[in-house]
Amino acid sequence: MAFNDLLKQLGGVGRFQQIQVTLVILPLLMTASHNMLQNFVAAIPTHHCRQPAHANLSEDGQLEAWLPRDGQGQPASCLRFTTPQWGPPFPNGTEANRTAATEPCTEGWIYDNSTFPSTIVTEWDLVCSYRALRQLAQSLYMAGVLLGAMVFGYLADRSSEDPPPRTSPRASTPPPTQPGPWSSLLHRLGRRKVLILTCLQLAVAGTCAAFAPNFHIFCAFRFLSGMSVAGITLNSVTLNMEWMPIHTRAYLSTMTGYVYSLGQIVLAGLAYAMPHWRHLQLLVSVPFFAFFIYCCFIIESARWHFSSGRLDLTLKVLKRVAWINGKRDEGAKLSLEVLQASLHKEQTTGKGRASAMELLRCPALRRLFLCLSVLWFATSFAYYGVAMDLQGFGVSIYLIQIIFGAVDLPAKLVGFLITNFVGRRPAQMASLLLAGICILINGVVPKVQTTVRTFLAVLGKGCLAASFNGMLLYTGELYPTVIRQTGLGMGSTMARVGSIISPLVSMTAELHPSVPFFIFGIVAMAASIVTLLLPETLGRPLPDTVQDMENRRGRKLQEEQQKQMVPLQSSAQKRID
Numbered sequence: 001m002a003f004n005d006l007l008k009q010l011g012g013v014g015r016f017q018q019i020q021v022t023l024v025i026l027p028l029l030m031t032a033s034h035n036m037l038q039n040f041v042a043a044i045p046t047h048h049c050r051q052p053a054h055a056n057l058s059e060d061g062q063l064e065a066w067l068p069r070d071g072q073g074q075p076a077s078c079l080r081f082t083t084p085q086w087g088p089p090f091p092n093g094t095e096a097n098r099t100a101a102t103e104p105c106t107e108g109w110i111y112d113n114s115t116f117p118s119t120i121v122t123e124w125d126l127v128c129s130y131r132a133l134r135q136l137a138q139s140l141y142m143a144g145v146l147l148g149a150m151v152f153g154y155l156a157d158r159s160s161e162d163p164p165p166r167t168s169p170r171a172s173t174p175p176p177t178q179p180g181p182w183s184s185l186l187h188r189l190g191r192r193k194v195l196i197l198t199c200l201q202l203a204v205a206g207t208c209a210a211f212a213p214n215f216h217i218f219c220a221f222r223f224l225s226g227m228s229v230a231g232i233t234l235n236s237v238t239l240n241m242e243w244m245p246i247h248t249r250a251y252l253s254t255m256t257g258y259v260y261s262l263g264q265i266v267l268a269g270l271a272y273a274m275p276h277w278r279h280l281q282l283l284v285s286v287p288f289f290a291f292f293i294y295c296c297f298i299i300e301s302a303r304w305h306f307s308s309g310r311l312d313l314t315l316k317v318l319k320r321v322a323w324i325n326g327k328r329d330e331g332a333k334l335s336l337e338v339l340q341a342s343l344h345k346e347q348t349t350g351k352g353r354a355s356a357m358e359l360l361r362c363p364a365l366r367r368l369f370l371c372l373s374v375l376w377f378a379t380s381f382a383y384y385g386v387a388m389d390l391q392g393f394g395v396s397i398y399l400i401q402i403i404f405g406a407v408d409l410p411a412k413l414v415g416f417l418i419t420n421f422v423g424r425r426p427a428q429m430a431s432l433l434l435a436g437i438c439i440l441i442n443g444v445v446p447k448v449q450t451t452v453r454t455f456l457a458v459l460g461k462g463c464l465a466a467s468f469n470g471m472l473l474y475t476g477e478l479y480p481t482v483i484r485q486t487g488l489g490m491g492s493t494m495a496r497v498g499s500i501i502s503p504l505v506s507m508t509a510e511l512h513p514s515v516p517f518f519i520f521g522i523v524a525m526a527a528s529i530v531t532l533l534l535p536e537t538l539g540r541p542l543p544d545t546v547q548d549m550e551n552r553r554g555r556k557l558q559e560e561q562q563k564q565m566v567p568l569q570s571s572a573q574k575r576i577d
Contacts, residue, residue, distance in 0.1 A: 010318060010322040011325025019324075024240050038138045039388065039401065044119075047109045048077055052107060078104065108125060124214070142226060145230045149231075149490070150493050191242075197231070199232060201231075205225045209225060242484075261405050265405035299320060318339075359483070372494075380498035382502075385516060416469075438457075439520045480544055481543070505519050
């Protein structure tokens, strides 16, 4: 394959790559904030029932006289006495509950606003019998990410070539046809245009969510935000990967992961500075207007132009990149004839554009799709099982958010070293296996050992973050160019399925506190075994077509057969001698 050689001739990691990678990767800093925003905008402050309107605290005594006590002696959150209860406090505060009548908080709640002056929970009273609505907002956001991964992954793989006209079996020449406006639009999309579209969508939807007048409208805009987050993530990764030489892909993947981890740390600072949920929602959304503007000036992937049969556009963008990198002489040597000669293999093996159905129809793609789906699902399933319950640690939510973001930095560095020097497959297997072990051990450690449990949770989360980081690189290297974005989109879809199911599994803690940990840990460990079924991609060129994948697998089998034949030939020669 010649694309890697062309990139090296035109500057390798030159000025263009440095500028474009930086610009394209910046939006990921804020998409991380949107993914974890639920921990702050939907935080649940301490709360209890509001006293009846006719109550006179100066006459009836303190507010505590109206509040029952839970098993720990704390005021109940969802009940109040029908009449104030007098008398000395009982040792555990629960004896009065057995004799006095109680009722729900019919007149609302009083919230402790010392940490969070306003959240969607306090503004729309999403507590007690309405508590499930709080999770609905996050579930709809994740559903939007799921849909966005499928839709924007598919659109970004659409060919820039006009669709071929339909032919009549009785006609000697195909009749001219005019594609409809929607068909024409779809055939002009690619990585760059979908990235521009999703940045604008997230800017508008996120800003509108900050001004939502009610919970239903807020959920609708969060759903749209989730769709655009998926599109931005997938297209940023793919666009950068297709403009970088082979030897830099692991560095690029690690840098992408670091940007996402820094985004989680940045979110803690932004949330601390802007504790009001509307201000925070607006603060993490407005930057996407700037991202939308400058993304209009980035350059589309030459690989995508070529895979869609547009050698003229491929030549145009390669010449422009050569000019930016200061390789004008090399760019001047490029022509359609040179490209046709250099990329002859890619053209002769076919430019067939694979659809999403090819992931199941083609045996080679089906194997990849099934294995990668398990890995994406398990990583996201366990990751969100650990990362989305920051208030459960009993310490400052801002501190835990920083720790959870900071642990990703060394974890991804170790993952990078293994990925770049040992291989993609060993790194993926080790990260999932270690994460599963940490989660399983956390399920048997007593709750009183909070330090040990927190350490295991942080270590497990770091391993899962490294797994996420490696999955983006590994998936992009396994799928061919003609379906790479669709494959990444389907992988992200399975990840979103895991993130949606994860809260449901957490509810099994009502059966036993350790059940969720066992489920998360076992799934992660089982997925690590599936990695053995995938090929290694370290140091190998990106496949452009399905035929390239099959050829690569055929060469691997041939090399293994040759290795097995050498000793046999040697021993046979010895017997003859």
